[in-house]
Amino acid sequence: MASTIVTFELAGREVEVMVKPMTTLQAVLRYQLGFTSVKEGCRQGGCGSCTVLVDGEPMMSCLLPVEDVAGRRVTTLETITPDEGVHPIQQAFIDHTAFQCGYCTPGMIMISKALLDHDPHPTREAIVDALAGNLCRCTGYEPIVAAVEGAAQATAGKGAPR
Amino acid sequence: MKLRGTGVAAVNYPTGMNLGGDPSQALIHATTSGTFVVSLSSTDLGQGHRTVIGQIAAEALGVAMEDVIVDTADTDTGPHDMGTFASRATHRVGNAVIAAALEVREALLDVAAEELEAARTDLEFDGQGNLMVRGAPARSLKIADIASAAQFKYGKTIAGRGAFMKPKSPVDPETGAMDPDSTEAHACTVAEVEVDTETGEVKVLSIRSAYEVGRQVNPALVKGQIVGGAWMGMSHALYETTAPYYPDPGHAPKDFSEYLMPGAHEIPQIECVVLEYPSSNGPYGVKGVGEMTANSPIPAIVNAIYHATGVRIDELPVTPELILRGLDAKRRAALVAPAADTTATAGR
């Protein structure tokens, strides 16, 4: 059960972690690096609360052995939050009160970020398709869909947010 | 074939549950900068309890929201609270906070009277963070300055204690006479559905509701409860169960793929209007809107399914299979005795 060292890119820098075999990216982010925006709603790939981007693509960090992201670029809610103020998607979630308990919110924002990076002007259908793997028990989804629409409008013509 | 129908339901919902006594308490104290810390042991489940209590505290203290800090759920610092359930938190904690704020205001008046060399009875709060001599706006002090003076000049605390408790109401075991709650909120929901007669699928087209919840402390958060509750009611009505074949205990879902809940694709059009008939005993007339929003959508949807199909389903969740079996039974009955098929008079 020898630990190994895994290196990946996080927040613009290389991070090196020593892990027991098959530690999930979720556990590394939360418990070794303190990136607790990555939530633990099910650890079954069923809720999306642990969604992160790997090389820009959304994935469930609960299902990823951290060894598999060696050398890859990992993006979490912490890494897209500006030092001052908030990202336009975050602002849209505030403006539309697109959360209640907030537990699904980091995953919702990350999947929304991935969507708007791929498709800056998504249709409503594209938005609900993108959200299909992210569960919310409080809001009834409508405020979240509205927030993504709002974020798309806010960022339209300004280039994809970083 | 797709059949459409409309259903109505109307409900009441009580605030609080005091069969064991139902207390909430609050402490408020001022810091040197005139910030008011509201210490509670109640919890925010996500409904926005901290925000709403902050609003009530700011209102009752006569200061801005930014000057209020709400500290929840620490048993070393927060006084006793029964907890967040029974649509009770805004009502109970809000009342406790108002009571605490009244004590704070008394303490502020004591200090301000000395600072302004005026009679306590001549002083008034302007609701904007100041205390002034009535009719003489020039003789005014910032509440922050009063708090500071209290600490450093007079050696006094600016603090308040507040409690709200509806006393325990025993139940008469023979008649059921009891007084279990404080006030009643109301809702009426109209749901429209479309039923696929081949698959039994129900598509909820719209959930439109009127609510009466006493005073709304924060309309955006009330609407959030109503929208989220409409979705949850639809989910309870059509999808959710941990025992799909009750009483058979088998096939219990173990994850979110087996435990069915509608997603963003399934959300219907959700509309609401909110009436305000302030209650006599809630803070600023608050009732409670936490739990009730999932209630009226359920029977409204079930009634709409009947209106659409003529099939009465008396169990939850209403699965497509139940509807198909109902339609089959109706068809069989019509074959046997076409004239006797009165349940088909869907359009009322």
Add this chain to the structure above:
Amino acid sequence: MTVREYLSPRSLPEALSLMERYGPDLLVMAGGTVAMPLINDGISLPERVMGLRHAGLDGIAQRGDVLGIGAATTLTQLLAQDAVPLLREAARNTASWSIRNMGTVGGNLFTPPPGGDVAVALLALDARVRLAGPRGERTLPLADFFTGFMTNALAEDELLVEIQVPTTVRETAFIKFGRKHANTPAVVTVAIAVERRDGRIGTARIALGAAGPHPIRVADAEAAIVGSALESDAIQRAADAAMRECRPFTDAIATEWYRRRMVGVFVKRALERVVA
């Protein structure tokens, strides 16, 4: 046993040699969407796991009339190809975006019903699977790969490396019917591929998911439309035959009764889609 070693081979030969070294107790995992939840919950407690994410088994290549799909090709990659529209449709209807970025085409063949929607489409397309092992490689029809509920023709020391799909089939239809529109297990999945001769159906393949212990074809239903021009009575005969032939089950999502009924509805609707 907590996992003692996570092996991440960089090539097929390396993967095969690891399998040879560690034998059948080595858990082989591709996207992790099936295995990881069981490991996280302590239901599966493997000692050694081999992950195929970096084994070079992903990628899609057209070779003549055959599309070669690496076993570790993700569902998102499958969604991006346009050589076989039926597979795109199947991928689009499987799981959610994040899971499609992880889950693989090969892994889909090992997903117990009601999962495995892509496998249903592959069955309708008469795909073949290429298996590699210490004795070399072999290919066999996907129909022969499935042998029972969570069992298959793979030998203990063999690895599924590629799925081969003919790209000549033009008339297809795919419907996944679940209790929700997206990211949900199937009540029933129907995939159909037909080839016509002079306007009449020459060959027909009707594959069903969530209607048996693994994706199945329904021969009587197929026979019912061969020689027809998909007239409505032929379609109805096929739907009725499929209802008789299917072997659905009861789970948290639906009963056997309801699934059988939906087999009839959706075989019919899928055939009508072919006509349209």
Add this chain to the structure above:
Amino acid sequence: MSPALNVVGRSVARSDGIGHVTGRTQYTTDHVFPGMLHLKIVRSPAHHARIRHIDLSEAERVPGFVRALTYRDVPHNVYTILGLIGVEPEEEFVLAEDRLRYKGEPIVAIVAESEEAALDAVARVKLDLEELPAVFDVEEALKPGAPIVTHWGNNTFMYEGHPCRRVRFGDVEEAFARADHIVEGVYDTKPIEHAAIETTACIAVPEANGRYTVYTNSQAVYFSLDNTAIILQIPGNRLHFVGGTVGGGFGGKVDVIVEPLATLAAIKTNRPVKYAYSRSEEMQVSSTRSAWRIYVKDGVTRDGHIIARKVTSYADSGAYSRQTPYALTKHAANAAGPYAIPNVSIDAYCVYTNRVPSSAMRGFGITMASFAIEVQMDKIAELVGLDPWSIRFINAYRDGDVKPHRKVVEDATLIETMQAAAALVGHDLPAEFRTMTSAPRHAGEE
């Protein structure tokens, strides 16, 4: 109108919004402590069984195993969560002793250095059980000869000597006899899960001063603290509960399940201990909303007035009653619905079965009453030839009416709310309903 308000009534932004959208809000399991241990539970695989023997020997050999806790370690092992407000008897086993009453019932708590080691050890505990006949349906459980679930009585919770919570108002039988129509219905609802996205969890941390800080997502921290103190038989002042930020509750986090065992493990090991439900535990062993079966019998006049309502309700509490007895009392107070019905009889039974215990959930005792009553209202409307709006206006309660539990209605607005809903959907109400109000009735008015 009350005096102008400054902040109340305004849609101010949520004070926790920035924390939520940046992921900086700290939830219970976002806390990490050096040396933290993990607690996992050996659960009953059977619905009803007698325990012959438990073999921990193989589990103890798992690397990282720290210790096991059994009922012998729990100072006050049999408790009732509502004991704090005087509900009796004590009946739920923190850890099972000789009998298992539901599938998933906790038997042994395993504490280990890592979650993986704890899960591994749990899988290696060997149970020797004798399976017993089980009962899963509320009415089956009440039949003679049904397996008895409780250790103290039969399969109903007792309300001051009655097997059900009773409401008696007027004379229903007399009113049924003179009613023009009798409308009967049976309403069944299946158990459901709260499914908050954050699972139930706590971390108990020993402090230098001999106290224990318990980070929890309880909906009711004092309730959890007081129950924990009773179960562990320690003074409440040795416990410090910290919470307040909950990732969704819906009633699912008012049971006191994780805190007592985590704190006990922290006491026994002098190390921080985390006990968090997995999603499958949340789905399969955490409390549900009860399954309900509700019989409604209404006596109705030909013009649509409900003159009598008899309700017999059964809530399936599962193996232990938890909050369900309370739900039935709330149910009994509301089962007549928001209508003025002069004769009402309600019997509400809290029934024990070998199911997972049910407890509180959003709408506690009322959601299912509203379902039954509001479907029943439509049936009545159809029978007497009224539309669904009219039947509700005709019967709506008003201020000054007396509810069946003898509470005088003082803030009725059902009528006004229905008027607003009709306006919202564009439904034209007849003048008599458009002008109706919830103001107290005149003398003699129906």
